[in-house]
Amino acid sequence: MLLTLLAFAQAAIADDVRIRVTDPQGRPLANAAVMLRWQNAPPxxxxxxxxxxxxxxxxxxxxxxxxxxxxxxxxxxxxxxxxxxxxxxxxxxxxxxxxxxxxxxxxxxxxxxxxxxxxxxxxxxxxxxxxxxxPRIAVTDKSGHALIKDVPAVPRKVEVWHEWLSHGENAAIRRLAADIHSMHVPIDIAPPPAPPPRDENSLQQRFDRIAQ
Missing domain, CATH: 2.60.40.420 (Cupredoxins -  blue copper proteins)
Known part of the structure; x- marks a missing residue:
């Protein structure tokens, strides 16, 4: 009974969690979606x-x-x-x-x-x-950081999605202990080649002429 009460008391304590997402070389990755899950989370x-x-x-x-x-x-x-x-x-x-x-x-x-x-x-x-x-989701900023607020102090699963994830992964998954409030998540990425310069005689220019 005492252990159950302690577990409920721990879950009632909520704090902010900071997740930093980088490539394997430590360079920050913006626009990564960070999701936190835990048992018995509200629907x-x-x-x-x-x-x-x-x-x-x-x-x-x-x-x-x-x-x-x-x-x-x-x-x-x-x-x-x-x-x-x-x-x-x-x-x-x-x-x-x-x-x-x-x-x-x-x-x-x-x-x-x-x-x-x-x-x-x-x-x-x-x-x-x-x-x-x-139950919680955020997106990393230019520095690769995501701040996720009001997270209960229970064991959590961290899922990180980025458009450049390599090896066909749907998400990079990590475990976050109840007493840990920050984590660095390096992920393998495969950036696409740089797009060619926009053609001034492209579909947009032809569309503009038709739309006039």
Missing amino acids: PESDPPPAVMSQRDMAFVPHTLAIPVHTSVTFPNFDPTRHHVYSFSEAKTFDIKLYVGFPQRPERFDKAGVVAIGCNIHDDMRAFIVVSDA
Whole structure:
């Protein structure tokens, strides 16, 4: 009985957890999704707060968005040209045809998984939405750090996803003891080659002429 009470008391103590993600050489990795799991965690909310993935300066912002399952996401286009946002991913398939400003409705993500986002007009516009049923999720900043708040002091599993994960891994998995509040997670990556310079006579230029 005493051990059970001590376990409950320990679980009631919550603290922030800091995860640092790097490549094997110690260079920081931004845009890594970090998920924390533990036994007897509460189930995901049925209606979590909405999220936003914008289009600015011919790029998706943020590049990686981590959301709880059942989240609705809006894709506002703040560029002067129209975009065509889509995904063929198993976790979510959708198609928002050419538009500027705000689309007619948000997209709801009800299945856990990684959703690759693209623009059907601009091939170099790419982004990712990590939809998770983990009780805590965050994304690393430019320094490779993710701050995850209000985590109970129990044994936890750390899952790290990055678009450059090598060896076909879905996520790098580590164990985090109850009394540890920070961890360095180096992961093997396979960065893609640098994209070629944008062709001024590309599909966008032809589209602009047609749209006039």
